[in-house]
Amino acid sequence: KSKDSIPPLVDLVRELEAIHDGDFGASGTGGSQPGQPPGSNTPPPSQSKGYDDKQKRKLEVLPAAIAALRRITGQDFEKAVEWTGWWAKNAKTFKEPED
Numbered sequence: 001k002s003k004d005s006i007p008p009l010v011d012l013v014r015e016l017e018a019i020h021d022g023d024f025g026a027s028g029t030g031g032s033q034p035g036q037p038p039g040s041n042t043p044p045p046s047q048s049k050g051y052d053d054k055q056k057r058k059l060e061v062l063p064a065a066i067a068a069l070r071r072i073t074g075q076d077f078e079k080a081v082e083w084t085g086w087w088a089k090n091a092k093t094f095k096e097p098e099d
Helices: 003-017 045-073 080-090
Strands: none
Touching: 003 045, 003 080
């Protein structure tokens, strides 16, 4: 429950929020791929593992990161932008919770 963990957790939330359903593999191109119908959001087989890994990480880690921020701060935000704004205003005066 260290205040030093807040900025890295907020950064992690921001990174995970940036993963969209259309992000495929390392290319992050999204949208239609060669050989796919226009507007298709299904990754080609060669990229589906990267897509699955990113989505799995987002689904598993994002709720845990937000829960950790809530436990440390006592705040109840959902989005990285909210955490960032709150932390910018409160970083200097934030008191770590006592166990």
